[in-house]
Amino acid sequence: MLIRYKKSMEKIAMGLLSFMPHVKEVKKLQQTIQEYNNNPNWHLFLWKDEDDILGALGVVIEEDKAIVQHISVDPSHRGNGIGKQMVCELRNMYSPMHRVTATDETKNFLEKCETEA
Numbered sequence: 001m002l003i004r005y006k007k008s009m010e011k012i013a014m015g016l017l018s019f020m021p022h023v024k025e026v027k028k029l030q031q032t033i034q035e036y037n038n039n040p041n042w043h044l045f046l047w048k049d050e051d052d053i054l055g056a057l058g059v060v061i062e063e064d065k066a067i068v069q070h071i072s073v074d075p076s077h078r079g080n081g082i083g084k085q086m087v088c089e090l091r092n093m094y095s096p097m098h099r100v101t102a103t104d105e106t107k108n109f110l111e112k113c114e115t116e117a
């Protein structure tokens, strides 16, 4: 299930965000997590499976849009449907108030989720 990120989960969240192609660099990773800590329009969620945190999903809210800007799953748990479940839960959480959209970086996977929804 998706849980809301808290500062106490910062290390695990940074580890997962570092799998995003444009967030690998340490400085960029630190800036990104700071934004999730401090910016009320940046919402980060983690995927919890029993006691393990296996995925991260980050959105930025812009008017009526919830834009998925980060999505990543622990490499040893990919291909098991976690990515698609995260997107599905996110849609249920934000609609109908917000339309869930993607960035250039996340659109390929979001499009895949849409075609299979």
Ligand SMILES: CC(C)(COP(=O)(O)OP(=O)(O)OC[C@H]1O[C@@H](n2cnc3c(N)ncnc32)[C@H](O)[C@@H]1OP(=O)(O)O)[C@@H](O)C(=O)NCCC(=O)NCCS
Pocket (backbone or CB within 6 Å): 019, 020, 021, 071, 072, 073, 074, 077, 078, 079, 080, 081, 082, 083, 084, 085, 105, 106, 107, 108, 109, 110, 112
């Ligand atoms: C993208 C990612 C989150 C998918 O997570 P996952 O839990 O493995 O996804 P699921 O198991 O729900 O879905 C797997 C399907 O998505 C496809 N897929 C994986 N990465 C994809 C991508 N970047 N674009 C489009 N489809 C992708 C797989 O080929 C697989 O297809 P299939 O169902 O036809 O076999 C994961 O691969 C990841 O963390 N990648 C690194 C971070 C990243 O690049 N994020 C941006 C992605 S656009």
